[in-house]
Amino acid sequence: MKNVVEVKNVIKSFKDKIVLNHVSFNMKPGEIVGFVGQNGAGKSTVMKCMCNLINMDEGTISICGEDVVKQREKALSYVSCMIEGPGLFENMTGKENLELMVTLNHASKEKLHEMMEFTQIGSQLKTKAVSQYSMGMKQRTGLAVALMKEPKVLLLDEPMNGLDATGIQGLREELIRLAKEKNVALLISSHQLGEIEKMADRIIGIHFGKIKEISMEEKENVYVLETDRKIPDQSDLQIIEQTGNTYKLEVNSVMEVLSNLEKQGVQVKNITQIHKTLEDVYNEFIQEASL
Numbered sequence: 001m002k003n004v005v006e007v008k009n010v011i012k013s014f015k016d017k018i019v020l021n022h023v024s025f026n027m028k029p030g031e032i033v034g035f036v037g038q039n040g041a042g043k044s045t046v047m048k049c050m051c052n053l054i055n056m057d058e059g060t061i062s063i064c065g066e067d068v069v070k071q072r073e074k075a076l077s078y079v080s081c082m083i084e085g086p087g088l089f090e091n092m093t094g095k096e097n098l099e100l101m102v103t104l105n106h107a108s109k110e111k112l113h114e115m116m117e118f119t120q121i122g123s124q125l126k127t128k129a130v131s132q133y134s135m136g137m138k139q140r141t142g143l144a145v146a147l148m149k150e151p152k153v154l155l156l157d158e159p160m161n162g163l164d165a166t167g168i169q170g171l172r173e174e175l176i177r178l179a180k181e182k183n184v185a186l187l188i189s190s191h192q193l194g195e196i197e198k199m200a201d202r203i204i205g206i207h208f209g210k211i212k213e214i215s216m217e218e219k220e221n222v223y224v225l226e227t228d229r230k231i232p233d234q235s236d237l238q239i240i241e242q243t244g245n246t247y248k249l250e251v252n253s254v255m256e257v258l259s260n261l262e263k264q265g266v267q268v269k270n271i272t273q274i275h276k277t278l279e280d281v282y283n284e285f286i287q288e289a290s291l
């Protein structure tokens with residue numbers, strides 16, 4: 001399957017501070033890519049470069065085969081985004097904001113009604129100016145604006161912000177449906193790692209402007225072993241943590257470890273596999289990337 005997004009070797013500095021350092025990644029149609037990293041790591045900057053809202057110093061980005069700098073208009077016709085909050089006209093009602101997008105995108109009345117429903121705001125969508133909306137209401141209206149266009153690529157920067165638990169769950173389900181049914185490639189940044197874990201097909205991390213794929217496949221090889229005595233210091237095991245005779249270990253082959261310990265006269269009383277969460281894998285990524 002062809003890539004709908006190709007980000008190649010992007011470098012971006014603000015004054016003399018390098019914010020994106022040779023950033024490269026691709027996305028396929030219908031793929032949900034979680035984008036994680038600490039505050040100030042560069043997530044919004046990547047998305048802004050993808051929408052050509054800011055200039056890159058070096059590198060190229062193409063959307064559906066079109067270069068976002070050289071074929072800006074065509075490339076951006078495939079993209080919708082919500083970066084650093086919903087881009088709404090605060091003095092207009094939610095409905096007026098949506099109607100404006102209908103005009104700009106030559107969308108249908110049906111689409112307008114679909115997106116009005118999507119906001120779940122009810123009558124206040126018509127009666128209140130956006131400036132009087134709660135954060136969650138603004139967020140949902142901003143998303144409806146972004147979805148008016150039926151994009152091939154959707155960039156969402158912390159879209160869960162301000163939503164309540166029911167809103168988050170509903171949004172997650174809608175975004176998964178959008179990606180899988182309409183084949184939209186979704187890049188979604190969030191500090192809510194649990195949410196990213198639930199919806200992403202792939203996760204990329206960014207730390208000090210450098211990108212790394214965060215593999216969730218490598219996460220199943222950590223075990224906690226309770227032994228009848230201390231494991232001798234010279235044993236060739238990857239011990240992560242130890243409390244008394246309880247050891248947290250990274251293990252390639254459980255059988256190998258057990259026979260290794262047996263040879264050293266250590267009996268294993270209990271063994272449990274640890275299922276790492278994205279939070280565990282993320283913390284390891286941050287630690288490694290900081291070295």
Ligand SMILES: Nc1ncnc2c1ncn2[C@@H]1O[C@H](COP(=O)(O)OP(=O)(O)OP(=O)(O)O)[C@@H](O)[C@H]1O
Nearest residue numbers: 014015019037038039040041042043044045046191
């Ligand atoms: N216009 C700008 N001028 C100068 N520095 C900027 C500008 N925009 C962003 N930066 C810097 O670039 C770095 C990356 O910022 P960015 O907003 O991309 O981070 P982020 O990962 O989205 O963070 P957060 O999770 O807090 O939203 C930060 O150090 C920020 O201060």
